[in-house]
Amino acid sequence: MLNPEILKELTTLKMPYGKYKGVLICNLPEPYLVWYHSKGFPQGKLGMLLHTIYEIKLNGLEYLLDPLKKGKF
Known part of the structure; x- marks a missing residue:
């Protein structure tokens, strides 16, 4: 089972470098992943x-990330 803190971080932390610097990790495009x-x-x-x-x-x-994206955590 996933730690809720990890799920929260996926929706709040941004990519620190590269082509997608500044993009929330949860919003990174699938081909990049x-x-x-x-x-x-x-x-x-x-x-x-x-x-x-x-x-x-x-x-x-x-x-599963939708409630977290809307700030309901």
């Missing part, structure tokens, strides 16, 4: 968050 999946996610917390959002999008579970 697929690219990271094939290349390898970075180490540490950012890598864990990118892998988590990749799995959420891969499995069609984005709706």
